[in-house]
Amino acid sequence: MEKLDGYSGALKRLLEENNVRAGDVVKVVTGEREYVGTIIPRYEYASQDFLTLKLLNGYNIGISLDKILSITLIEKHSPPSFKSTPPEFKSKNLPKAVIVSTGGTIASRVDYRTGGVRPALSAFDLLSVVPELAEIAKVDAEVLFSMYSENMTQSNWTILAKKLHDYVSKGYEGVVVTHGTDTMGYTAAALSFALKNTPVPIVLVGSQRSSDRPSSDASSNLISAMRTSIEAPFSGVYVLMHGWVSDERMEVHLGTKVRKMHTSRRDAFKSINIKPAAIYENGRIHVILDNLPKRKVPSSFEIFPNFDDRVALIKFYPNMDPEIFLYLLDRGYRGIVLEGFGLGHVSSRAISVLKKIIRDGVFVFMTSQCIFGRVRLTVYDTGRDLLEVGVIPLEDMLSETAFVKLSWCLGNFEEDRVLDIMKANIAYEFSSRTFLEEGERFGD
């Protein structure tokens, strides 16, 4: 039986009779009340005989077929239209910049077929959605990937690092990477390690609302990211996102010190154990951190683009069976980053197993599931025991950054150099002191 947007039978006929389908805005009258909203296709697992409507407040409701008295078309669905770049800017003497698109919400639109959001906009589309970019730079665009960021792997990091190395080496002065927010922190850390002595700031940017929604943060994020990449006096790899729920204040985070701390808010990204590198506000960049590397001409710009995927990130939980470490050893894992409790603790029964896998050549590092603060293994007996069997504490490094760094170390260097490189401060992953003074808040 043929379906209409997932609807069949009597409900399909009702839609056809009223000449409406998914994506259209309609008024539905029932015996109890009226609803105005967009028709959403029926999901495979949704109940039969329910019409799904996305209301103006963003919520979806299901309306039972037998309660529907009438359906009236209010507005036919039409795809969003984009302005094209004004031609008068194309000839101006502007810096050369590039947007490398990897996918994610910033490069997506609401899909009225499924009612969800999917990567659909290309980097070219982004340029036409945000014509202001043409006033800032001569912007090239490349769609490198079109994927949800939860599917990014080590090999995507390698391809992306090489691509960015190419653009920067060719003299591009502004380099912006659009990325899904889910794993943008991990990718930012990967690029921070893979690209050495980057002469310009490479800015990763995403959005929390798709760019064809009125509430989207895509446009303001993208413009701010481009201006930061072109104008900032520092270099390196950064994430730029809203620093607050409004449009006025963007935060520029070090790629190794940033974490998605909220599932949905615009200001979801936070610098951890350090202040943001800079604030972008009202068209101006305010540098906050001292000692950032300066913007410079490309000279010693190098690339170490490889990552080993035989690395695990393991969060400890009460009474966790340490046999999992033997499983990882058997499966050929070369390194493990632990998220311990508090200062970096695990249960005593895990220690002998960790001793065994470390003797067998697995690198084991300790971070904290507290997220904020510094791992210290010298305060309690458990910590001393961990040090003794060869677990290496990673100070105030984020566990996610530690996972990426270990994958990068094992991908590019001989094993006898791994410990030294893991302990060295390569890309600001360690803060030399706790930036969180007693009098300061943390977590925002």
Add this chain to the structure above:
Amino acid sequence: MEKLDGYSGALKRLLEENNVRAGDVVKVVTGEREYVGTIIPRYEYASQDFLTLKLLNGYNIGISLDKILSITLIEKHSPPSFKSTPPEFKSKNLPKAVIVSTGGTIASRVDYRTGGVRPALSAFDLLSVVPELAEIAKVDAEVLFSMYSENMTQSNWTILAKKLHDYVSKGYEGVVVTHGTDTMGYTAAALSFALKNTPVPIVLVGSQRSSDRPSSDASSNLISAMRTSIEAPFSGVYVLMHGWVSDERMEVHLGTKVRKMHTSRRDAFKSINIKPAAIYENGRIHVILDNLPKRKVPSSFEIFPNFDDRVALIKFYPNMDPEIFLYLLDRGYRGIVLEGFGLGHVSSRAISVLKKIIRDGVFVFMTSQCIFGRVRLTVYDTGRDLLEVGVIPLEDMLSETAFVKLSWCLGNFEEDRVLDIMKANIAYEFSSRTFLEEGERFGD
């Protein structure tokens, strides 16, 4: 060869000649400068021929034997002395209260033998360290465990729940549990589920500095916890810790919504996705959350004290090999709580494996590694796919609380009831709406 506090050879002889040993405060003069600090025993893995000194600023340094010109005793080590409870309070007409001690920093002192901190104070000692408690209540004390909290298991939760049920049933009006901070959040969640219709507030409390240190938060935390347990108008299970770095303001957190968010600060514990239940400040309790259960006489107080340990908490990371789920299935795990990316996503390649283990009877639930915000699986394709294979999203529940709740569900109820109970709001683990309004900060 006999050692002195881990020191041997020439260094041992030097210490003996000067009649000093570990725990003593000394002045050490070298050719370059003078140091004043406490002698720390030599750790097994420390370099030979270095004297370890804990300086007054708290840092440890190693001084090479060949640089030492002289060692002078400044103060002999003596164990801390405690005041005893004033007898005049013992006969007063005060409410009956109990401190149940499980170990942790609050019940510990600096061990000058190892230079570290170890559980050493009993609940009785705590009473003598904090004589003010005797003015609040007739306080009994029981040392139930003396362990680091990273070693707490499901069976410890069961024993503790039964013990607390006993005390409350006997009419104790104040019930305080001292606990190591590392897993205090997990234990608080466990007690929140295990104890139903608790008539009084059971308050878990820890400290971030051992109680024999001048900077300790043990005393202020303990007094505030006891007063809250005796005086608060609400009931249930709570964690009380500093809400700020100073002593003036304590926060009382719901046992299911609290997380250790900093490795070392006094205000390490934060309520997540909800405000603190109450503030304790200047001797007064300010209730913040509406709808908390009221303090009442014990009537329908019940206990569901069992926990199944065949439950895993798995944090997703980029390119994670989903074979780990098959390993957990093979090992007899009955439930898994995932910490997905963002709104609750994992890589596409994991979905078919999750489908298989769910078909084979493993319960799989989704939370977010963002910590703040709400899981939503209906926005993106990945989420819809997860819903379709049977992964259950847990809204704004903390992953740690979800792990504990699943362990508790499987420990007390038949499998056909597990899904319903996991989705029901048993002990405030779900917030009915996002408490974080757009205009509010999160993370502090």
